[in-house]
Amino acid sequence: LLLGMPTGEFRAFLGVQAASIGDVDQALRFARNTNATAMKQVAVALLKYMVVSSQISHRRLRLARDLLVNCVTHESCTTTMDQDVTLLKQVALLCSIHDHTTDQSDARDELFQTYLPWRIYEHWYREAAVTLKSSVLPLAMTYAMSQQHATTESIALSAKQLISYLVDVQAPQLALSVLLSAPVIPDDAIEVPYLFVLFIDDRRDHKAIQDVVPLLLDATSLDLYCALEFTRQYNIPDSVPCLLYVKALLLTSTDYKSQIVGVLEDVHEHELIPLLLSVLPKLSGTDYDRLLFVFNLLQKSAYTEQDEVQNRVQVLHFLQHYTPQLCFHAIMSDPWSVLASQLTATTGQLVSLCTPLDIDADEMYMRLIKNMIQGDPSSLSFDSFRGILSKFSQVDHKITTAEWLSKKIPRSSFAISAVQFALDMSQQPSHPKTQRLQQTLVQLQTTECWNAMSQEFDGAALPEPQDSPKKLIELVYFKYGQQAWTTQTSVVHDAALKIATLNDADLATIQHEIRWKWLSARHTKPPTQQTVWNYLTDDDEDARLGRLLYISWTGDPNVLHELVKYACDPVPRAGLTYRVKYRALQIVQQIADTFQLETETLIPDSMAVPLSELKQSCRLLVMFEELQHPHSLASFVKSDKESLVRGLWREHYHDPAVVILISELMVSYAIANDSLWHRVLQQMVSLAMFPTLFHLLRPLIRQFPSVDLKPFFEQTIRWPLQHMDKGIVPANVECILEEIVFLIQQCPFIQSLNVVDIVQLLHTMSTQFEMFSQYAVQSAFGIPQVAARTALLCHLCDTNHAYVVPIFEYLANLSPLDVVDADFFASYIVSHPQAQQTLVQSVGGQRYCEWIARRPDTSAMDHALAFLYVFFKGFILTGACLNDDVVVAGWNTADSTTRTT
Numbered sequence: 025l026l027l028g029m030p031t032g033e034f035r036a037f038l039g040v041q042a043a044s045i046g047d048v049d050q051a052l053r054f055a056r057n058t059n060a061t062a063m064k065q066v067a068v069a070l071l072k073y074m075v076v077s078s079q080i081s082h083r084r085l086r087l088a089r090d091l092l093v094n095c096v097t098h099e100s101c102t103t104t105m106d107q108d109v110t111l112l113k114q115v116a117l118l119c120s121i122h123d124h125t126t127d128q129s130d131a132r133d134e135l136f137q138t139y140l141p142w143r144i145y146e147h148w149y150r151e152a153a154v155t156l157k158s159s160v161l162p163l164a165m166t167y168a169m170s171q172q173h174a175t176t177e178s179i180a181l182s183a184k185q186l187i188s189y190l191v192d193v194q195a196p197q198l199a200l201s202v203l204l205s206a207p208v209i210p211d212d213a214i215e216v217p218y219l220f221v222l223f224i225d226d227r228r229d230h231k232a233i234q235d236v237v238p239l240l241l242d243a244t245s246l247d248l249y250c251a252l253e254f255t256r257q258y259n260i261p262d263s264v265p266c267l268l269y270v271k272a273l274l275l276t277s278t279d280y281k282s283q284i285v286g287v288l289e290d291v292h293e294h295e296l297i298p299l300l301l302s303v304l305p306k307l308s309g310t311d312y313d314r315l316l317f318v319f320n321l322l323q324k325s326a327y328t329e330q331d332e333v334q335n336r337v338q339v340l341h342f343l344q345h346y347t348p349q350l351c352f353h354a355i356m357s358d359p360w361s362v363l364a365s366q367l368t369a370t371t372g373q374l375v376s377l378c379t380p381l382d383i384d385a386d387e388m389y390m391r392l393i394k395n396m397i398q399g400d401p402s403s404l405s406f407d408s409f410r411g412i413l414s415k416f417s418q419v420d421h422k423i424t425t426a427e428w429l430s431k432k433i434p435r436s437s438f439a440i441s442a443v444q445f446a447l448d449m450s451q452q453p454s455h456p457k458t459q460r461l462q463q464t465l466v467q468l469q470t471t472e473c474w475n476a477m478s479q480e481f482d483g484a485a486l487p488e489p490q491d492s493p494k495k496l497i498e499l500v501y502f503k504y505g506q507q508a509w510t511t512q513t514s515v516v517h518d519a520a521l522k523i524a525t526l527n528d529a530d531l532a533t534i535q536h537e538i539r540w541k542w543l544s545a546r547h548t549k550p551p552t553q554q555t556v557w558n559y560l561t562d563d564d565e566d567a568r569l570g571r572l573l574y575i576s577w578t579g580d581p582n583v584l585h586e587l588v589k590y591a592c593d594p595v596p597r598a599g600l601t602y603r604v605k606y607r608a609l610q611i612v613q614q615i616a617d618t619f620q621l622e623t624e625t626l627i628p629d630s631m632a633v634p635l636s637e638l639k640q641s642c643r644l645l646v647m648f649e650e651l652q653h654p655h656s657l658a659s660f661v662k663s664d665k666e667s668l669v670r671g672l673w674r675e676h677y678h679d680p681a682v683v684i685l686i687s688e689l690m691v692s693y694a695i696a697n698d699s700l701w702h703r704v705l706q707q708m709v710s711l712a713m714f715p716t717l718f719h720l721l722r723p724l725i726r727q728f729p730s731v732d733l734k735p736f737f738e739q740t741i742r743w744p745l746q747h748m749d750k751g752i753v754p755a756n757v758e759c760i761l762e763e764i765v766f767l768i769q770q771c772p773f774i775q776s777l778n779v780v781d782i783v784q785l786l787h788t789m790s791t792q793f794e795m796f797s798q799y800a801v802q803s804a805f806g807i808p809q810v811a812a813r814t815a816l817l818c819h820l821c822d823t824n825h826a827y828v829v830p831i832f833e834y835l836a837n838l839s840p841l842d843v844v845d846a847d848f849f850a851s852y853i854v855s856h857p858q859a860q861q862t863l864v865q866s867v868g869g870q871r872y873c874e875w876i877a878r879r880p881d882t883s884a885m886d887h888a889l890a891f892l893y894v895f896f897k898g899f900i901l902t903g904a905c906l907n908d909d910v911v912v913a914g915w916n917t918a919d920s921t922t923r924t925t
Contacts, residue, residue: 036062043069048083055091060098064108067091071115071169080161085122089115114168117205121164121198124156154195163189167202179206233258237268246272248287266290267299274303274318281317288321297327309351312344335380342377359383360391367392371412386421389413393425401433406441413445422449423457427464436472443468466526470496473526477519481507493527498538506570509577516574535575536586542572543590543607544599556715556744557752557760569610576611587612588626588635591642594658602645605657609639633661640692647685665693669700677703680711687716691723701731709736714743722763725770734773738782741767745785754795761786761799768806779807780816787820801830814848821852825859828852829866836871850876 029037039055043066055066067088074080092112122128167182183206190199237251244250251265266287273280288296300318307314319340322333336356343350354362359381363374371392378385389412397404409429416422426446430439447461467489474486481504490496497520508516524531545568576583587608593600613635616623623635631638641661648655655663669689676682686704689695701724708717717740724731744760764782771777786800800820807813820827828849835849853860863872 032058032062036065039066040069043067044073046070046073046084048081048087052087060095063091063095063098064111067095067115068111071165074165080118080122080158080165082122082128085115085119089119110171113205114171117201118161118164118168120201121156121160124154124195124198125158125161126155127158129155154193154198156190156193156195156198160186160189160193230258230260234260234264234268237265238272241265241269241272246277246283263291263295267295270296271299271303274300274314275306280314293325297322297325300325305353309353310349312340312352315352316340316344335382338380339377342373342380346373355381363388364391364395367395386416386418389415390421390425393429397429397432402435404433404438406438406445409442410445419449419455422446423455423461427461430464430468436468436475440465440468440472469526470523473519473522474500477504477515480513480515493523493529494534494537497523497529497531497534498541501538501571501575505574506567509570509574517578532578532580535578539572539575539583542568542575543604544601547603555747555749556718557749557756569607572607572611573614577615584612584615584621584626588628591638592628592631592657594630594656602642602649602657606639606642606646609635609642613639631658631661637661644685644688644692647681647688651679651681651685665689666695666697669695673700673703677707680713683707683711683713684716687720691720691727694727696728696730698728698730698732701728705731705733705736709739714740718743718763721767722770725767725772729772734776737767737771737773738778741782742785745782745789748789757793758795761796765799765802765806768803771806774806774808779803780812783816783820787823797824797827798830798833801827801834805834817848818852821856821859825856825862828859828863829868832863832872832875833868836868836875 035054036058039051039053039058039062042050042054048070051066051070055062070084070088070091074084089112092108092115096108096112123132163182163186167179167186170179170182183202186202187199190202233255237255240251240254241247246269248265248269251269252262255262255265270284270287270291273284277283291299300322304315304318307318316337319333319337323330323337327333336352339355340352343352343355350362350366355377359377360383363377366374367388371388375385375388377383378388393409393412396408406429413422413426416425423446426442426449430442430446433439433442443461443465447458447465449455450458450461471486477500478484484503487499490499500516500520500523504516508514520535521531523529524534547565549562576587590600590608591605591612612623612626615621616626616635627633627635627638633641638657638661641657645655645657645660648660669686672682672686672689683704687708690697690701690704705717705720708714717736721733721737721740724733741764744764768774768777768779768782783800783804786796786803790796790800801817804813804816804820807816817827817831821831831849835846853863863869
């Protein structure tokens with residue numbers, strides 16, 4: 025209290041003071057019930073006292089250690105754990121060193137001998153056998169205290185002094201303990217106890233000593249004698265350094281051949297062989313000389329796998345003379361990974377590696393072929409592979425590879441050559457694949473023939489392989505016969521002949537069978553209802569006729585005789601219908617007309633009628649046949665047609681099909697019976713058969729002028745315009761419109777025909793179909809009254825100024841030009857400048873200017889010149905503002921028009 029300190033702090037102060045003078049009893053008395061910090065201070069004070077006084081006792085060390093243990097484990101410890109544990113480790117080290125001093129060892133032995141008949145060593149027996157002099161304690165204390173306040177350099181210095189002393193007295197385990205307790209272990213300090221343990225101790229580690237030999241050889245530049253001197257000190261056999269010396273020479277030395285001489289005698293074979301085998305993978309794969317040297321050593325040894333060694337020697341001899349260098353190890357582990365990239369023109373050299381590498385030469389050639397077709401093989405020909413395939417050792421390999429090439433490069437010329445090569449190879453030993461190869465070759469040649477033919481048309485590929493040449497030839501004619509007839513080309517015939525030749529088939533016989541099949545094919549009526557726009561149009565029948573025309577056009581006159589024979593055959597025959605006969609006569613007639621052939625010689629004497637009449641009779645008999653009213657051809661030709669018509673009318677006037685047949689008979693045989701015609705036409709009107717009536721008007725006007733057409737003429741003409749079908753072919757539309765114009769112009773009672781209504785109907789439809797305006801104009805010009813015609817044309821132009829273009833085209837095509845209509849047109853142009861502008865800017869503008877320039881002096885010419893002047897002046901000025909080149913282009917464009925004007 026007098027000092028102003030609490031009781032605990034005062035007791036701690038007294039404990040520290042007692043410890044600083046080495047009084048263990050008093051230090052323990054005062055520090056016993058203090059805190060952890062006081063315990064640490066007392067322990068440090070005891071250590072300092074022992075360092076200063078050099079009086080180290082077992083009791084003081086044990087007290088310092090116990091105090092530090094309590095300090096570290098006490099809950100009131102406020103100091104850093106790392107510092108306390110480090111100090112505790114140092115005190116424990118001091119205690120361990122102190123226990124190994126001579127005094128402590130003698131006292132311990134005396135104690136055991138006195139009280140115990142036997143002894144249990146607390147530590148390893150080697151450590152327990154060590155006894156140290158007391159002079160080691162000051163060094164240990166100095167080292168321990170230096171851990172608290174000294175620098176790293178001073179710690180290392182004190183550690184080295186203590187370790188050196190422990191090494192000198194052969195206490196390696198303690199030396200290691202000192203090193204492990206240091207915060208930083210110097211690199212050169214750890215070697216001392218380590219080497220001492222390995223080499224100096226009686227129980228030295230011979231394996232560790234042998235591991236030093238390679239390092240020694242490396243440090244001495246492969247000085248074998250130095251290594252021998254080293255190993256002999258430790259009773260290691262000379263074969264050990266010699267073996268390591270051989271290994272080092274093989275791995276690193278360049279002069280290994282001369283230096284290794286004489287050393288191998290000191291190495292046993294059972295040790296040398298494993299060494300050589302272990303060295304091989306470590307050598308460079310391109311150091312062929314060194315590898316050969318090692319394998320030669322193995323050949324001279326008792327190594328059992330001499331065949332394997334010989335193979336590797338052969339590979340190395342090859343690699344020594346091969347460019348570029350290849351890795352030996354890679355070739356031996358995976359040959360194809362290295363050789364695959366080398367399979368080019370040097371493949372012939374690489375074949376010599378097949379035997380030592382145990383690989384198939386045919387496989388090498390196959391891999392070469394695979395390399396060749398990588399990328400774009402379109403430029404390759406089969407001749408590039410022929411020489412390689414010839415080198416295959418087995419015929420099966422040649423055949424299989426050639427077939428594989430034909431599939432990989434499906435180009436027809438290549439595939440055919442490849443299969444032909446395989447076939448040639450298979451025929452030599454009568455191979456079982458010969459038949460299949462022949463079939464494949466024929467199929468490829470057939471496909472090539474098809475492709476060459478299809479390139480002339482649509483370029484379509486062969487749809488699918490056919491199982492017989494007949495089906496394929498039929499497909500050829502079916503697909504391209506009609507087009508070939510239209511273009512009059514013999515490509516399809518040539519292709520059919522090639523296909524038949526390839527398949528050893530008779531083309532004439534096949535053509536005969538196909539021709540009969542198509543002639544006798546059942547006729548199917550079009551699925552759509554017959555209207556004016558598609559009346560009597562049968563696309564399937566037309567296509568069939570085109571194919572029949574081509575397959576019959578072979579240059580063989582017997583074909584035409586055959587067809588006529590079909591038509592004139594009086595004997596009933598299965599399938600020989602009048603449809604077949606009519607088709608046959610159509611073919612004969614069209615071929616004869618096309619090539620200007622005489623048909624009189626084709627008709628047999630039993631049929632004394634012209635071919636055209638015979639064909640007409642068959643056409644009508646087809647209709648009888650469809651109505652199930654059979655007639656023989658001979659009796660029909662000789663029969664009275666008017667009586668036949670009257671009989672049909674009496675019995676079947678109510679049947680539309682019979683009415684059509686009656687009209688065909690009357691037109692075909694010019695039966696001019698007005699009353700009968702009147703009844704037939706009236707019946708058609710009552711049955712609403714206007715499509716048939718429409719197509720009858722032209723022959724009625726031409727052949728039967730006395731027949732009264734007025735009651736239904738206008739209604740029949742208007743019928744197609746009032747019943748417009750969807751999806752009509754443009755050619756059919758133009759054909760029907762031209763027919764309407766023709767009927768109006770040829771109408772025998774044109775004065776009473778209401779042409780205006782028909783023209784208005786055409787004009788109304790021109791809003792949907794532009795072509796109708798042209799036919800509206802042509803129909804309007806059919807009006808005989810000039811005033812009515814002019815008024816109608818003016819009305820059309822007023823409705824749409826674009827009508828001036830078809831009107832002028834129609835007038836310009838008249839020869840000579842109708843003066844009345846020309847004056848009307850010129851007057852209309854004068855009074856309607858916009859119409860004139862439309863006409864001048866149209867395609868026929870130049871022609872109009874030429875026409876107007878040739879006419880007498882009229883105001884129309886003045887208006888045309890004025891318009892052209894204004895038009896081209898504005899055009900030129902506009903072009904000049906933009907570019908001079910545009911001006912030139914504008915004048916060039918209008919040059920012909922302005923020059924003519």
